[in-house]
Amino acid sequence: MTVVVKVGGARAVDPAGALADVASLVGEGEDVVLTHGGSTAVDETLEDLGTKPTYVETPGGVVGRFTDAETMDVFKMVMPGKLNTDLVESLQNEGVNAVGLSGTDGKLLEGKRKSAVRVKEDGKKKIKRGDHSGTIDSVNADLLETLLSSGYTPVVSVPVLGAEKEGGYTAVNADADRAAAAIAGALEAELVVLTDVSGIYEDPADESTKIDVAATPAAFEAVESAAEGFMTKKVMAAEEALQGGASSVTVATANADAPISQALAGEGTTLEPGAVADGEEVGQ
Numbered sequence: 001m002t003v004v005v006k007v008g009g010a011r012a013v014d015p016a017g018a019l020a021d022v023a024s025l026v027g028e029g030e031d032v033v034l035t036h037g038g039s040t041a042v043d044e045t046l047e048d049l050g051t052k053p054t055y056v057e058t059p060g061g062v063v064g065r066f067t068d069a070e071t072m073d074v075f076k077m078v079m080p081g082k083l084n085t086d087l088v089e090s091l092q093n094e095g096v097n098a099v100g101l102s103g104t105d106g107k108l109l110e111g112k113r114k115s116a117v118r119v120k121e122d123g124k125k126k127i128k129r130g131d132h133s134g135t136i137d138s139v140n141a142d143l144l145e146t147l148l149s150s151g152y153t154p155v156v157s158v159p160v161l162g163a164e165k166e167g168g169y170t171a172v173n174a175d176a177d178r179a180a181a182a183i184a185g186a187l188e189a190e191l192v193v194l195t196d197v198s199g200i201y202e203d204p205a206d207e208s209t210k211i212d213v214a215a216t217p218a219a220f221e222a223v224e225s226a227a228e229g230f231m232t233k234k235v236m237a238a239e240e241a242l243q244g245g246a247s248s249v250t251v252a253t254a255n256a257d258a259p260i261s262q263a264l265a266g267e268g269t270t271l272e273p274g275a276v277a278d279g280e281e282v283g284q
Contacts, residue, residue, distance in 0.1 A: 001247065002031040002148065002189035005260055006180035007087075009037030010230075012196035013254045015087065021260040022153065023094035031148045032260075033183060034091075034098075035156045037176035038083045039065065045074050056119040056128060062232060065133075066117070067173040072132040072159070075173055079157040080104075087155050098153045101143075103136075103160030104171050108144070109179055111137040113162035113172045134162040134172040136179060139186035156183065177237035185244020192263045193234055194254035199269035200235070202226045211269045220275035242276040 003025065007015045015036075022032050043053045054066040067075065080102035091098035103109030111134040119128045147154050158179055162172035177193060184191035200223055202209035214220045220239075227235040231251075238249040252268025253259060262268075 181241035
């Protein structure tokens, strides 16, 4: 069984334990694909360049980044550049023969560019143009499987390859959790989403209310109701992963010894395929 691991990019996430755990799993003969976020590093780089990051709220209440042309250039520099290279370097030092990839390499992650997005500002719905983002329609699983079968460990980041309405492609931003979900679904893998909390809590302020397992649609509805803030997109990504073919999704803390192994052993919040109804449309 392949394991897809997504390491969050929040400042509070320390990837060291996850990287050592990847090395242990690979040493035991497991196939691992590592994916990563990096919004914090992108924001910090934008601020260093004198630009304030822009976040917008959709009419449905989901807050996300607006990626204009300058922000897209910073994404290209930070995500497949410094962050991905740093992770590959660290894995090489752990004895793992890692290969860094962005979604544009070999059409690994492909979709359509959304140049305009619907937003809510001052209580009014508006169209904001000039966006460089997209959703993922396809994954080149053959590329990942070829690397894995040859003994390499892929380390994947956005951007993804977005098709323009006028023809041709451009690199576009996409949510890193949903990118990991697409990969896990395409590989029919177990997905482990590592973040700075130990799972999904019924009361977001109380760690003791962590939900251990969601295996039915009713249980999944409870998870959706409990998720707020950044966790909302992780639950959305988990739903997409399970509908796409992933064998399970676990949301767990990165800041632990052997966090991936612990998550696979039942730590965190595990969402099982039976929690998501077949054919149910996933929100965008």
